Amino acid sequence: MRSSTSREDILSALRAAEPPAVPLPELPEPGPLPADPVAAFELSVRAVGGEPVRVPDAAALPGLVRALAERLGARRVASAVDLPGVGDVDLQALPDPHALEGIDLAILPGLFGVAENGAVWVDTRPLAHRGVFVVAQHLALVVRASEIVSDLHAAYERIDLAGPGLRLFVSGPSKTADIEQALVIGAHGARSCTVFVVG
Amino acid sequence: MTAGHAERAARFAADEPRAHWHDQALWFVRLKRDRMAQAVPGWEELRERAARIKAHTRSHLADYLEQFERNATAHGAVVHWARDAEEHNAIVHRILSGRGVTRLVKSKSMLTEECHLNPYLEARGIEVVDTDLGERIVQLAGEPPSHIVLPAIHKKKEEIGELFHDKLGTPAGLADPKQLTEAARGHLRQKFLAAQAGLTGVNFAVAETGAVVVCTNEGNADMGTSLPPIHVACMGVEKVIPRARDLGVFLRLLARSATGQPVTTYTSHFQGPIRGGELHVVIVDNGRSRLLADETLRGSLACIRCGACMNTCPVFRRSGGYSYDWIVPGPIGIVLATARDPVRHASLPMASTLCGSCDAVCPVRIPLHDLILARRRSAARAGAGGLAKRLTMKVAGLVLGSRTLYVLAGKLARGVGRRAPRGLLYGRWNAWGRQRELPPLPAESFRERWRKERAREVRRG
Amino acid sequence: MPRVALFIPCYVDQLYPAVGLATARLLERLGCEVVFPEEQTCCGQPMANAGFDADAAPLARRFVEVFAPYEHVVCPSGSCTSMVRNHYDGLVPAGPGLERVKRSTYELCEFLVDVLGVTRLEGRYPHKVGLHQSCHGLRELGLGTPSERVLPPSSKVAGLLAGLEGLELVSLTRPDECCGFGGTFAVAEEAVSCLMGRDRIADHVQAGAEIITGTDVSCLMHLEGLARRRREPVTFRHVAEILAEATA
Structure with a gap:
């Protein structure tokens, strides 16, 4: 089989070409958590075009999400966060990822947020269809206020990539600047990205 | 003898208002990069770490690729190996044709440009749609990208408006970036929904976990790999890094250096296929092992394709990407193109003032202007420039x-x-x-x- | 009294004798004994920069022979100084002569600041001056912090100039972009070279500079050539000329 030969060829060519061993450096220490982590995170979310919303407690969340859906004019709403009275689309019931098209707003849980860049770590494994975060017209992420880390070094200290699946950082809405460097929000994915910071 | 960089650059620079417009657009990106870099404590140390991680990885490249293969396979990916462009194209075609795919959506991959995958597949009856907005613009125009991160940076919005009017039926005279982007969104969403497979490049492949990491702002890689069941990810051998935690170093540098953003909108870690689907990872050599064997030039394998050296290069900004006549232009392009084909690219080593600005912005500290000088030396030894x-x-x-x-x-x-x-x-x-x-x-x-x-x-x- | 051997690059010797004389005067005024080793010719940069190492090597070897006896070698050019310090390895056989010359060779401003410990020169120069930071001095010798780097801002050259009474350093929109000279680049890529140069001049002119200065005559020669052709309202002085004139 040609590909197995190619594999051996490539690996042996690389081994023959490899320079003398260079040690793997230590990683930088994570930066200190800002004095007000939530405020720093919210500032970063805003800087990347997202909309941070502070939620005093979990009980207030459903109302705020409903208000968001109303403001966006979202008729079809899918929520992977348990919110009473929110969401009329059951992701589990969708036969095929193509049925994600037409969802106006998706609400997904974020595991933690990163203060330096406004990114939210999202695990798509529990979702019936992993692409909901990008196919939905608008995205809302829910992060606990206690779950903000300083920077990406801190983030990767807590990220566990065991097992298959798609996991990702989402930092703000989909965007492009491919036409004359003019920033346009809503390229292919979410036209807006609201981040609810709870607690 | 065909015209060299100087002649092509002179043609670009002859339209002075346009050359200045191009220069300003890229300088603006350079300034955004500066502001971002200044805001990160320990930026220079971070660059140093990145360079050392890459140097370490190069010295164990085969081991890390095997480790990556083991872990990716354990998650359900199928790993393929291609010695050269032809084999890469044949593998991708075999995967697609074997599954009856005639409609492919692609997100940005410089490797597939290097291999000329699009014409290869199109000649075999597969529709290939580039989905990065900039790439789609140049694809519709029948042109190659002029910049690795900003493929349509050479085009004015009015020209894009005309192109979209012609190809996508937007109203004549429409030149507003927002409205043009909206039109492309609608057009490409149909392509995403109709696609039977999605192809992506790879920014980083994590040996320790088997993850393929893809960074985009538009979400096109995620869209293209979450609707159709088949995901093909193409990577050069140099994309592998040892640990997931090394991503902390590279991701902090990449988007800041590339576009002056703190991070790209989507940083997706793919381990295995979509539920019920397939993930194929094609690992490509295509001259990279030769580069690794070259003591002087092997450092160029560290490149993470941020494009910062292009944005800062005073020659690139005033000569345009096409003047380099190679898929990766600018300072890093001079090194890579001449390493690949020194005769065809004989004029490129002179396409630099050796000002060193590229070295100073490079997030992985490739000593670019030293490497360009080294290319001049080998060109001189080979008799370039004539008698x-x-x-x-x-x-x-x-x-x-x-x-x-x-x-x-x-x-x-x-x-x-x-x-x-x-x-x-x-x-x-x-x-x-x-x-x-x-x-x-x-x-x-x-x-x-x-x-x-x-x-x-x-x-x- | 430090004894200083002048290293006057070939093009300064032939085309800009006043810059060499100003360098000597300034050093003498600061208490140096200045000698000019007449056996010197060229450091080899024109050939090495174009990739012709075999043609540069004899010049580099000659340079090391000529200058090895001196404790301090001072040059009114960042680029030629960098040639000696950063690019002689591989051209000249390794040995104490090469190491000594690499250590002893200084660009004028860095010699004033780093060796003589000059922080401020007593002098007057009532002009608006634009500083062109030549790339090799800035990025290879580290005469200052390039705008790309995240390091504390500094500039040995600007520091010396700013200390002169009446001198106003104008602020540029691009503080250290290359002028486009680049050795053989200036003719091999004439179109881009000249566009770069004209852009630099325009930046200085809009900032209100009457005089453009710098550490390297090569860059200034290129810029002045463009400015004179286009009758731009600006004149050119090497930094040695300004410092010597101001302290006269």
């Missing part, structure tokens, strides 16, 4: 190497220059004098004046 240049250098070396000849030649040249009529001095032969006055030609050199002054002082003293 005339070799002879000039030889004669100059001989004259400058002898005090007597040097003093004599200097005196002679200044004497002739001072007396020659302007028409002769500024003849066609004089490339310096086309736009520039010649320097003053003093009657006496420094050493003559020095000697006289000292003699006077001695007499006086």
Whole structure:
């Protein structure tokens, strides 16, 4: 089989070409958590075009999400966060990822947020269809206020990539600047990205 | 002999308002990069770590690729190996045709540009749609990208408006980036929904976990791999990194260096296929093992394709991506193109002033201007520039190497220059004098004046 | 009294004798004994920069022989100084002579600041001056912090100039972009070279500079050539000329 030969060829060519061993450096220490982590995170979310919303407690969340859906004019709403009275689309019931098209707003849980860049770590494994975060017209992420880390070094200290699946950082809405460097929000994915910071 | 970079650059620069517009657009990106870099404590140290992680990885590249293969396979990916572009294209085609795919959506991958995958697949009946907005623009225009991160940076919004009017049926005269982007969104969403497979590049492949990491702002990689069941990810052997935690270093550098953002919108870690689907990872050599064997040039394998060296390069900004005649232009392109085909790209090592700005922005500290100088050396050894240049250098070396000849030649040249009529001095032969006055030609050199002054002082003293 | 051997690059010797004389005067005024080793010709940069190492090597070897006896070698050019310090390895056989010359060779401003410890020169120069930071001095010798780097801002050259009474350093929109000279680049890529140069001049002119200065005559020669052709309202002085004139 040609590909197995190619594999051996490539690996042996690389081994023959490899320079003398260079040690793997230590990683930088994570930066200190800002004095007000939530405020720093919210500032970063805003800087990347997202909309941070502070939620005093979990009980207030459903109302705020409903208000968001109303403001966006979202008729079809899918929520992977348990919110009473929110969401009329059951992701589990969708036969095929193509049925994600037409969802106006998706609400997904974020595991933690990163203060330096406004990114939210999202695990798509529990979702019936992993692409909901990008196919939905608008995205809302829910992060606990206690779950903000300083920077990406801190983030990767807590990220566990065991097992298959798609996991990702989402930092703000989909965007492009491919036409004359003019920033346009809503390229292919979410036209807006609201981040609810709870607690 | 075909025209070289200088001729192509001269054509670009001849349209001065446009060259300035291009220069300003990229300088703006450079300034955004500066602001972002300044805001990160320990930025220089971060670059150093990134360089060292890459150096370490290069010294164990085969082991890390095997580790990556093991872990990716354990998650359900199928790993393929391609020695060259032809084999890469054949593998991708075999995957697609074996599953009846006739409609492919692609997110950005410089590797597939390098391999000329699109025409290969199109010739075999597969529709290939580039989905990055900039790439889609140049694809519709029938052009290659002119910049690795900003593929359509050479195009004005009015030109894109015309193109979209022609190809996508947008209203004539529409030139608003927002409305044009909206039109592309609608057009491409249909393509995403209709696609049977999605192809992506790979920013990083994590050996320790088997993850393929893809960074986009638009979300096109995620869209293209979450609707159709088949995901093909193409990567050069140099994309592998040891640990997931190393991503902390590279991701902090990548988007800040590329576009002046703190991170890309989507940083997706793919481990295994979509539920019920397939993930194929194609690992490509295509000259990289040769580069690794080259003691001087192997450092260029560290490149994470941020494009910062292009944005900062004063020559690139005023000569445009196409002047390099290679898929990766700019300073890193000079190194990679000449390593691949020194004869075809013989003019590229001169397409730099060696100002060193590229070295200073490079997030993985590739000593780019030193490597460009090294390419000049090997070009000179190979006889580039022709006999005339070799002879000039030889004669100059001989004259400058002898005090007597040097003093004599200097005196002679200044004497002739001072007396020659302007028409002769500024003849066609004089490339310096086309736009520039010649320097003053003093009657006496420094050493003559020095000697006289000292003699006077001695007499006086 | 430090004894200084002048390293006057070939094009300064032949085309800009005043810059060499200003360098000598300035050093003498600061208490140096200045000598000019007449055996010197060229450091080899024109050939090495074009990739012709074999033609540059004899010049580099000659340079090391000529200058090895001196404790301090001072040059009114960042680019030629960098040639010696950063690019002689491989051209000249390794040995104490090469190491000594690499250590002893200084660009003028860095010699004033780093060796003589000059922080401020007593002098007056009532002009608006634009500083062109030549790339090799800035990025290879580290005469200052390039705008790309995240390091504390500094500039030895600007520091010396700013200390002169009446001198106003104008602020540029691009503080250290290359002028486009680049050795053989200036003719091999004439179109881009000249466009870069004109852009630099325009930046200085809009900032109100009457005089453009710098550490390297090569860059200034290129810029002045463009400015004179286009009759731009600006003149050119090497930094040695300004410092010597101001302290006269």
